[in-house]
Amino acid sequence: MQNVVGVRFQEAGKIYYFSPAGFEDVEVGEYVVVETSRGLEASRVIIAPSQVVNAELSETLKPIIRLAYAEDLEQMQLLKARAEEDVSRARVIVASMNLPLKIVSASYNLDGTRLTLYFNPANDNRIDLRDLLKELQTELDCQVQLRQIGPRDQAKAIGGYGICGRRLCCSSWLTAFPAISIKMAKEQNQPLNPNKISGQCGRLLCCLSYENDMYKQLKAELPRVGALVSTPSGNARVVGVNALRQVVSMQMSDFRVVEIPASALAMDRGVVRIIEQPPEQPDVAFTADRPLVTSDGDLRARREPGKATADIPVTGVASIENRRPSVVANEPAAPAADAARRKRRRRRGGTRNAGGPPTSGE
Numbered sequence: 001m002q003n004v005v006g007v008r009f010q011e012a013g014k015i016y017y018f019s020p021a022g023f024e025d026v027e028v029g030e031y032v033v034v035e036t037s038r039g040l041e042a043s044r045v046i047i048a049p050s051q052v053v054n055a056e057l058s059e060t061l062k063p064i065i066r067l068a069y070a071e072d073l074e075q076m077q078l079l080k081a082r083a084e085e086d087v088s089r090a091r092v093i094v095a096s097m098n099l100p101l102k103i104v105s106a107s108y109n110l111d112g113t114r115l116t117l118y119f120n121p122a123n124d125n126r127i128d129l130r131d132l133l134k135e136l137q138t139e140l141d142c143q144v145q146l147r148q149i150g151p152r153d154q155a156k157a158i159g160g161y162g163i164c165g166r167r168l169c170c171s172s173w174l175t176a177f178p179a180i181s182i183k184m185a186k187e188q189n190q191p192l193n194p195n196k197i198s199g200q201c202g203r204l205l206c207c208l209s210y211e212n213d214m215y216k217q218l219k220a221e222l223p224r225v226g227a228l229v230s231t232p233s234g235n236a237r238v239v240g241v242n243a244l245r246q247v248v249s250m251q252m253s254d255f256r257v258v259e260i261p262a263s264a265l266a267m268d269r270g271v272v273r274i275i276e277q278p279p280e281q282p283d284v285a286f287t288a289d290r291p292l293v294t295s296d297g298d299l300r301a302r303r304e305p306g307k308a309t310a311d312i313p314v315t316g317v318a319s320i321e322n323r324r325p326s327v328v329a330n331e332p333a334a335p336a337a338d339a340a341r342r343k344r345r346r347r348r349g350g351t352r353n354a355g356g357p358p359t360s361g362e
Contacts, residue, residue, distance in 0.1 A: 005064060006047030007034060012156065012173050015046055021063030024049050031068035038116065038145070039109040042068045042076055072110065079108040083115065086140055090117055093135055101127060104149060105157040114143045120154045152177050155201035162199060169206050180204040184212045187219065189242075218243040222262055226278030235275065 003024060006015045018034050026032060030045050083106040090103045100122035107116050117136070121127060129146055136144045149157070152170060159171040170177065185197050185208055199205050219241065223229055227238045229250070239257060240249035246262040265272040 003049045004047070004052045004061065005032070005045060005049055007032060007043035008046045009041060009043045012171055012175055014175055016043070017047075017061055019061040019063045020049050023064050023067065026064070026067070031073060033065045033068050033072060033110065035062055035065055036109075038114050039111060040065065041110050042072050075110065075112075079110075079112050082112070083108055086115060087117070089139060090136060093139060094132065097132060097135070099127060099129075099132060100125070102154075104154045112142070114145065115140060116145045116147055118147050118149045118153070118157060120149055120151065151201040152203060155199065160200050162205075163196075164207075168200065170201075174206060178206060178209040180206065180209050184208040187212060187215045215243050218246065222246075222248060222265075223272075223274055224278055227274055228276040230273045230275050 003020045005018050005020050005023070005026060007018060008015055016034075018032075020026060023032065026045055026048060028045055028048050028051075031042050032045060033040055033042055035041075087103055087106050090106070094101060094103060101119045102122065104118045104120055106118065108114065133144060133146060136146075155168060156170040160168050162168055166172075180203070182192070182204070185192060185204070188208065188211065190197050190208070197205055197208065222241050222243070223238045225238055225241055229236055229238060231250070234253045236250040236252050238248060239251050241247075242249075247259050248262060248265065249257055249259050251257050
């Protein structure tokens with residue numbers, strides 16, 4: 001068994017593992033100095049060696065260099081303030097070069113010789129960053145590394161508060177972004193409104209995945225919406241399901257809508273039987289590189305790589321399948337359609353008056 005120490009460089013960042021190397025008595029919350037690809041960096045201990053029961057690792061871990069001194073912690077605070085100033089200077093340089101990207105945040109290593117700038121591009125086009133890198137190194141007088149991040153990582157770096165009134169999960173405790181799909185919002189009867197189910201990053205809310213398994217478990221024994229069931233009072237159509245209350249709304253043959261508790265259905269005893277199940281809707285997953293809200297106000301959904309893209313209109317969404325646009329009553333016909341209609345009438349040898357017989361001599 002190999003002793004392992006888990007450290008974290010950011011508040012809600014990924015946990016990296018190192019070897020104690022003589023510091024087996026290090027405790028959670030202490031700061032240690034470790035060596036990374038950027039040089040020496042100070043990190044906070046999250047997992048102490050005593051908390052690891054069995055660690056079978058295929059790779060040899062790098063050792064902890066030393067415990068962090070008080071001077072190291074003061075240096076961290078000074079470099080953090082310096083990085084914020086350098087972000088403003090880097091944004092001015094990017095604006096002067098008219099580059100389609102946004103500098104989000106920055107961080108220094110412990111000795112302040114290397115600066116890492118995190119940016120988010122404005123589009124999917126490739127950007128030549130060589131001139132920008134040279135200009136940044138000349139202006140900031142240090143070695144600069146540019147690293148691209150996504151919209152979710154941008155919200156994680158900037159931070160903020162969600163619609164729940166609490167700090168963003170990604171910036172406070174969430175270390176990895178879960179896979180989220182629009183089907184999770186439908187399972188929880190959430191409105192398919194991008195303003196209500198999307199976070200500050202423009203993607204679906206991460207909290208939709210927290211209770212998704214519980215909703216699936218509660219709905220497992222209930223009929224789906226649209227199912228045709230047989231009841232002692234006749235056939236009925238399921239028009240609504242409340243998983244939390246365990247209540248099913250049914251429309252009877254006389255068009256009455258009644259609410260029946262799930263315990264009264266007794267589907268396991270055959271009191272209510274399912275005659276016809278509705279077709280299952282495909283699960284559309286939103287990826288991190290496609291925004292949820294586009295300029296035309298539609299919900300944009302993209303499946304997994306290799307699958308087709310589905311567009312979901314915001315207004316009047318009843319399911320996630322694509323629907324043809326409805327014809328608006330009393331809408332004037334297009335001029336091209338009127339011209340084509342008159343041309344067909346002339347070919348037939350005449351036109352009709354409004355409510356009268358065909359005229360001759362035309």
